[in-house]
Amino acid sequence: MALSDAQLRSLKKGDTARKISDGGGLHVLVTPQGGKLWRLAYRYGGKQKVLALGAYPVVSLSAARSRREAAKRLLITGVDPSAEAKAEKVRHKALTADTFQAVAEEFLAKVKREGKAEATLTKKKWLIGIAATSLGKLPISEITAGQILIPLRKVEGHGNYETARRLRAVISQVFRYAISTSRVSNDPTFGLRGALVTPTVTHRPAIIEWEKLAGLLRALWDYQGTPETRAALKLMAILYPRPGELRHAEWSEFELDKGVWTIPARRTKMRREHRKPLSTLAVNILRDLRNHTGNRRLAFPSIRSPERPMSENTLNAALRVSGQLRPFSAGNSMASGRRYCCLASHWQCARGSG
Numbered sequence: 001m002a003l004s005d006a007q008l009r010s011l012k013k014g015d016t017a018r019k020i021s022d023g024g025g026l027h028v029l030v031t032p033q034g035g036k037l038w039r040l041a042y043r044y045g046g047k048q049k050v051l052a053l054g055a056y057p058v059v060s061l062s063a064a065r066s067r068r069e070a071a072k073r074l075l076i077t078g079v080d081p082s083a084e085a086k087a088e089k090v091r092h093k094a095l096t097a098d099t100f101q102a103v104a105e106e107f108l109a110k111v112k113r114e115g116k117a118e119a120t121l122t123k124k125k126w127l128i129g130i131a132a133t134s135l136g137k138l139p140i141s142e143i144t145a146g147q148i149l150i151p152l153r154k155v156e157g158h159g160n161y162e163t164a165r166r167l168r169a170v171i172s173q174v175f176r177y178a179i180s181t182s183r184v185s186n187d188p189t190f191g192l193r194g195a196l197v198t199p200t201v202t203h204r205p206a207i208i209e210w211e212k213l214a215g216l217l218r219a220l221w222d223y224q225g226t227p228e229t230r231a232a233l234k235l236m237a238i239l240y241p242r243p244g245e246l247r248h249a250e251w252s253e254f255e256l257d258k259g260v261w262t263i264p265a266r267r268t269k270m271r272r273e274h275r276k277p278l279s280t281l282a283v284n285i286l287r288d289l290r291n292h293t294g295n296r297r298l299a300f301p302s303i304r305s306p307e308r309p310m311s312e313n314t315l316n317a318a319l320r321v322s323g324q325l326r327p328f329s330a331g332n333s334m335a336s337g338r339r340y341c342c343l344a345s346h347w348q349c350a351r352g353s354g
Helices: 005-010 061-074 081-096 100-114 118-135 145-157 162-178 188-195 210-222 226-240 243-247 280-293 316-323 341-353
Strands: 018-023 026-031 036-044 049-057 261-262 274-277
Touching: 005 210, 018 061, 026 061, 036 081, 036 100, 049 061, 049 226, 061 081, 081 280, 100 118, 100 162, 118 145, 118 162, 118 226, 145 162, 162 188, 226 280, 226 316
Parallel strands: none
Antiparallel strands: 018 026, 026 036, 036 049, 261 274
8 A cells, every 4th residue: 555645754663663565665664763764675686685765754755656666667677776776876976086186196195105206296296286276176087178178278378388288297197097996987188189389399508519518527626615516516527417316325325445326216217226337536536525524424415404415506506606507498398497507418418419
């Protein structure tokens, strides 16, 4: 016998749970606590099953009957209503929990676990922060290429074409991570490659003639400054390492008797240990430097604190004083704040031109 709203309202709790049928497998389960829960009994695959449809009066009598009919339509097509309900919960979670911001934070955590450089991680966080302004709260599975184009156009509008290009690349990395974790099926940034303005490449100036290189080397050897700065300038010219590798060098990394400098993986660009041979000249420079800083952990400590490495601007300042540092324009790239060419660029370009 079909139920009515009046009957449902009059149902009282008892000592045990009891079922009141509405027909077609739909019934109300009245609990000892007074709850009135809609349930649908059905058979699927030869087994008796029960599907929860909500609680009365939040789910009204008419709504419960509509859900019963929807479940029966699924059964006719061979779909288990319980399995479909679970799948719907997963889809709802994807829309509410798997936002661009949430997936991007997972991606950044993965990058950090992989041991990427702090500078690399900082740049990715910055770019994702720009994207999150427009995309952060959106379900990543529903983001379109047109929506991604909005933050890219904003960056381009300020003339930062290289930043826009990098922003698209980082958003693409987030989507590729989402693909690998089964949150999305495709990367919508792929079709945006041709939509962005291609930045004009402005090459940094560098010495490419041996005569000018000789002048640079004479200036370095004549430089009058602290022993740490003099040694660093000479070693940059002889060994051409990345500046950060040299500034953070520790005495424990140098085997002067063997003529080897072992740069640990955490400071190399590829995150692999690198053993760099030392020439006799480089060994002599380091032996002389050891007389000044050999009792410290760092080979090139800061003048302000022996536990901190030499500032990243110290070498540029020394080159500026010696007249060997030339300003340049880096166009619209993220590196536009780096106003001077690097000694390593002078040396490597000159070597390449030989």
